[in-house]
Amino acid sequence: MAIVRVPAANQTLTxxxxxxxxxxxxxxxxxxxxxxxxxxxxxxxxxxxxxxKSEIDRLKESGGYVTADVIDVHxxxxxxxxxxxxxxxxxxxxxDEVRFILAGRGVFHVHPEGGDVVSIETGPGxxxxxxxxxxxxxxxxxxHRIRAIRLFQDPSGWTPHYTDAxxxxxxxxxxxxxxxxxxxxxxxxxxxx
Numbered sequence: 001m002a003i004v005r006v007p008a009a010n011q012t013l014t015x016x017x018x019x020x021x022x023x024x025x026x027x028x029x030x031x032x033x034x035x036x037x038x039x040x041x042x043x044x045x046x047x048x049x050x051x052x053k054s055e056i057d058r059l060k061e062s063g064g065y066v067t068a069d070v071i072d073v074h075x076x077x078x079x080x081x082x083x084x085x086x087x088x089x090x091x092x093x094x095x096d097e098v099r100f101i102l103a104g105r106g107v108f109h110v111h112p113e114g115g116d117v118v119s120i121e122t123g124p125g126x127x128x129x130x131x132x133x134x135x136x137x138x139x140x141x142x143x144h145r146i147r148a149i150r151l152f153q154d155p156s157g158w159t160p161h162y163t164d165a166x167x168x169x170x171x172x173x174x175x176x177x178x179x180x181x182x183x184x185x186x187x188x189x190x191x192x193x
Contacts, residue, residue, distance in 0.1 A: 001014070001123060003121040006118050006119075007116075007117065009116060022118070026134075027131050030127065030128055032126060033055050033100055036054065039051050041102070041103050056068050059098065063096060063151070063153070065096075065151040065152060066152065066155055068151045069149070070149055070150075071146075073144070086160065088168060089137055090111060090137045090165055090166070091135070091162045092133050093158040095154055097129070097136070099149070101147075101148050102147040102149065103147040104124075104140070104143065105121060105123045105143070105175060106140045106141060108120045109138070110135070111136060111167055141175040142175065
């Protein structure tokens, strides 16, 4: 189940309806899915896509997605440090980023235009859609494991467009559980009397 934090407002949300409402305010779609039948964590991609077929078809129709696949990232994934380095930089895409988490955990940091950064820790059962053009970055939790269904509007996938803001440098790349560290904010300067 997701955990949402807005560090600038010192706000943490764990209740699904509150999460859904808060994320909708910034254009982020959030749902919780259950498989049509039980699946082992290591089920083949075809079995996963079949188990979630009705949900995937519904999203394809409503969002113009044309393809879905399953990504599986773990500590032994070749090139993992380089892959994570690309995801950790604030960026945006020309199409939506849609992920349904099957296993593992990760954090999407969403930076809506003119708004506070919202951190969304996702885990098994969470679906998130970050709309095209919305600035964000992503990091895996400490176990460096995530397995997810991805949906694409362009069958060749999306390309990240990096910002120069370096907003991500003010946030620790950690999950929001007990190890979460809020952004470092300069303490107010006290003037001598």
